[in-house]
């Protein structure tokens with residue numbers, strides 16, 4: 001396993017983060033607790049020490065599964081990230097968003113489900129248009145001072161919003177967001193325009209979500225619907241991965257994978273791992289073999305001309321993943 005220092009924090013994480021959205025019962029393609037535990041155990045065997053979940057993943061089930069599976073290990077050896085923002089209790093408007101009340105209540109519930117006194121990385125899942133950013137940052141800063149959270153991070157938003165949040169933390173002497181969890185992969189590169197250069201300048205740890213384009217960068221485009229998730233993932237359509245130059249990129253991933261004798265998923269992940277601004281892609285998988293594939297991708301060397309070949313057909317896409 002390769003490790004890296006996450007952005008401006010002093011914390012060391014594996015260059016593959018295991019995404020925990022696939023643990024729970026919310027969707028047909030997800031893993032039950034026992035299957036999830038087997039995947040987490042194998043991840044730890046492989047040297048992965050970085051896990052990403054959220055309060056909303058299967059409405060808390062993912063956090064419970066992760067907490068239970070990690071309980072058998074030395075807590076200090078793992079880095080656990082979770083998120084707050086999404087709706088946890090329909091009908092209760094204070095069980096979502098980033099107000100002080102929502103953050104304090106949701107943080108208590110996440111710590112309980114994870115069985116952890118301190119969460120390593122507590123992330124805001126989306127921008128809250130109803131709550132002033134200084135209220136959110138003060139509530140997060142207090143959580144750090146109370147020792148309930150070590151670092152704070154955030155997820156998809158516009159670059160101007162992220163710049164505003166960082167500037168507000170600096171002006172008020174509050175904890176800064178140390179990480180950006182954004183939508184970035186070989187088939188969706190809109191983040192290269194504004195967000196990634198900003199992260200680079202501010203020394204922000206970058207941990208992309210859907211690094212394999214929800215599976216679209218792992219198999220020929222004609223076969224996207226060959227898996228249960230490929231047929232039923234309600235967000236796939238919004239992502240436009242195969243628009244513009246997407247099909248041509250998918251075909252070039254196939255070609256390079258065949259040339260090098262590796263899988264398409266490995267070429268797609270290797271592309272991301274070769275981008276200097278990426279710390280650790282958050283890989284989503286329900287299969288031990290695919291997890292092993294991901295870890296092996298760290299050893300794949302792509303030349304500058306391989307990188308250019310994969311990138312050349314890309315055409316700008318509609319922004320997907322946040323509003």
Ligand SMILES: NC(=O)c1ccc[n+]([C@@H]2O[C@H](COP(=O)([O-])OP(=O)(O)OC[C@H]3O[C@@H](n4cnc5c(N)ncnc54)[C@H](OP(=O)(O)O)[C@@H]3O)[C@@H](O)[C@H]2O)c1
Nearest residue numbers: 019020021209210211212213214215218265284285286290
């Ligand atoms: N912050 C946010 O808003 C946000 C949004 C989405 C996701 N996330 C995070 O990002 C994580 C990953 O997201 P994701 O699941 O959408 O991303 P992904 O890693 O881009 O895609 C997962 C899909 O790729 C397939 N796959 C993975 N490795 C493969 C391989 N070697 N060969 C063939 N297929 C392979 C998986 O199938 P198998 O299951 O068969 O391996 C699954 O269908 C989540 O768990 C979550 O932690 C965050």
